[in-house]
Amino acid sequence: KFEKIWLIFGFGALLVFLTVIGVSAFYLGNQPPSCLATIDPEKVDTTAPFDKPGLKKVEGKEWDYELVFVASAFSYSPARVEVPLGAKVKVIATSKDVMHGFQAAGTNVNMMLEPGYISEVVTTFKNPGEFLIVCNEYCGVGHHMMHSMIEVV
Ligand code: CUA
Known part of the structure; x- marks a missing residue:
């Protein structure tokens, strides 16, 4: 019984984290600094x-x-x-x-x-x-x- 609760809690937490990352990356536009313009x-x-x-x-x-x-x-x-x-x-x-x-x-x-x-x-x-x-x-x-x-x- 308890295993099942923890399993649901675990997946739930994972889902929350992925949602937060997804929202911050695609909605808020947080990106690692990249694509710097180059110059000779x-x-x-x-x-x-x-x-x-x-x-x-x-x-x-x-x-x-x-x-x-x-x-x-x-x-x-x-x-x-x-x-x-x-x-x-x-x-x-x-x-x-x-x-x-x-x-x-x-x-x-x-x-x-x-x-x-x-x-x-x-x-x-x-x-x-x-x-x-x-x-x-x-x-x-x-x-x-x-x-x-x-x-x-
Ligand atoms: Cu140190 Cu330029």
Whole structure:
């Protein structure tokens, strides 16, 4: 008798888990990060949008601005950029050489920049101030000097 109850409970729990996974995957659109756009690391300087790093206003998208960064040993381009307070910004970045990190301290922006791939994140800068961007992947002797600054005004 008890076996039967436990069996039903077991199958019931399994069904609940599968339903939760199914709903989150297909209805909410939760997917593991994949299908990153690719780029030839040798041609970063001549490929849009990386030929003109910096902040750009965009129309007709879910975000108001696109902020493009190029990382290379041991700096970011641009080295400093101003972003309007409250702007919804898509940060787009790539690396020209080795793997670099891209973490904007005090924000939820934290990406890995891999040569050959384009990393993107959409964020809203809700607080004014200076937000230091640091490299959090060890990339060589100049790793600790690699930084940029987002100034939200
Ligand atoms: Cu770039 Cu560490």
